[in-house]
Amino acid sequence: MNFVMDAGGRRVEIMCLNGWGGKLHQQLLPYIETTAPDVLCLQEVVHSPVSDKDWLTYRDGDHILPQRANFFRDVSRALPDHTAVFCPAAQGVLWDGEHSIPSQWGLATFVHKSVPIIGQVQGFVHKNFSPFGYGDHPRSRSAHSVRIFDYQSDRHVSITHMHGLRDLNGKMDTPERSAQAKRLLGMAQQVSGPDDLMVVCGDFNVEPDSETLQILADAGLSELVTGRGFTSTRNSQYKKPGRFADYMLVSEPETVKGFDVVYDPEVSDHCPLILNV
Incomplete structure (x- = not known):
C-alpha cells in the first residue's frame, strides 16, 4: 500500500x-502507476470490451x-495490485472510421487489494442506466x-464519488442538481x-457557492478545495472560463493529515485531488 509516513504515523491516500x-494517457498512466494511491476515484472512464483498439472516436454533432477505447483496462493494468470496479452510466457507440463500436461510459474505483472492502453501493444520481445510446443532455450519471477498514487508524472509512451532470446551459443551480x-x-x-x-468527492460540475455544496455542508461535510485556499481544480489543458469543477469533502476535517490539488504533472484537464487521512 502507498502509505505515507509522518510524525503521526501512517496515513492512507485517496x-x-x-x-x-x-x-x-501517456502522462496519466505513469503518474497513476508511480503514485498508486490506496483508493483511486476516477471519473470519465471509457470501457469498450468488444474492441481491441487503442483509440476510437466520439461523435455528437459537431462535437x-x-x-481511449479501453481506458478502464489501461488503468487496471497500471494498478495490478488494486481491485477495480467499473460503474457504467450509459452504453452508446464510438467510431472506428465508419464502423460503430459499442462502448460504455462511466466511472471506476480502484482499491488496493490489501485494503478490505466491507461495503459497496452503486447507483445513479441522475436518471438511470441508458442502454441504447448516451442519451439527451443532461445525461445519466452514476x-x-x-x-473500507483502515488498520492503521483502526476505523472504518467510507468513500463516495460521482461525476455530476453536465448542463449545456452552465454550472448554475438547477432542481436536477439539487436532487443529484x-x-x-x-x-x-x-x-x-x-x-x-466519510469522504465524498468527484467532478461535481458546479461552482463553489452552489446549492450542491451547501446540501453536503448542511449534512456536516467540510469542503477542502476552497477551504484550504486552492483557487482552481483546472490546469492549462482547460481553455474555458470557470476554474472549479472537482471537490473533496470530509466529515472530520481534523483527521486530515494532508490535502493537495496537483497542478503538475498535467494528466487531464482536471487536477488530481489527493487526501491523506
Whole structure:
C-alpha cells in the first residue's frame, strides 16, 4: 500500500480525478502507476470490451473527440495490485472510421487489494442506466461508494464519488442538481456506519457557492478545495472560463493529515485531488 509516513504515523491516500477519457494517457498512466494511491476515484472512464483498439472516436454533432477505447483496462493494468470496479452510466457507440463500436461510459474505483472492502453501493444520481445510446443532455450519471477498514487508524472509512451532470446551459443551480446532491448524500450515508470517516468527492460540475455544496455542508461535510485556499481544480489543458469543477469533502476535517490539488504533472484537464487521512 502507498502509505505515507509522518510524525503521526501512517496515513492512507485517496485520489480523486476526472481522467478526461484517457486523452493524456501517456502522462496519466505513469503518474497513476508511480503514485498508486490506496483508493483511486476516477471519473470519465471509457470501457469498450468488444474492441481491441487503442483509440476510437466520439461523435455528437459537431462535437468530435478521440477516446481511449479501453481506458478502464489501461488503468487496471497500471494498478495490478488494486481491485477495480467499473460503474457504467450509459452504453452508446464510438467510431472506428465508419464502423460503430459499442462502448460504455462511466466511472471506476480502484482499491488496493490489501485494503478490505466491507461495503459497496452503486447507483445513479441522475436518471438511470441508458442502454441504447448516451442519451439527451443532461445525461445519466452514476456514483459509487466503498466502505473500507483502515488498520492503521483502526476505523472504518467510507468513500463516495460521482461525476455530476453536465448542463449545456452552465454550472448554475438547477432542481436536477439539487436532487443529484441529495441522492449522492443518501448513497454516502447508506454505505457508512455511524462512526465512519466519510469522504465524498468527484467532478461535481458546479461552482463553489452552489446549492450542491451547501446540501453536503448542511449534512456536516467540510469542503477542502476552497477551504484550504486552492483557487482552481483546472490546469492549462482547460481553455474555458470557470476554474472549479472537482471537490473533496470530509466529515472530520481534523483527521486530515494532508490535502493537495496537483497542478503538475498535467494528466487531464482536471487536477488530481489527493487526501491523506
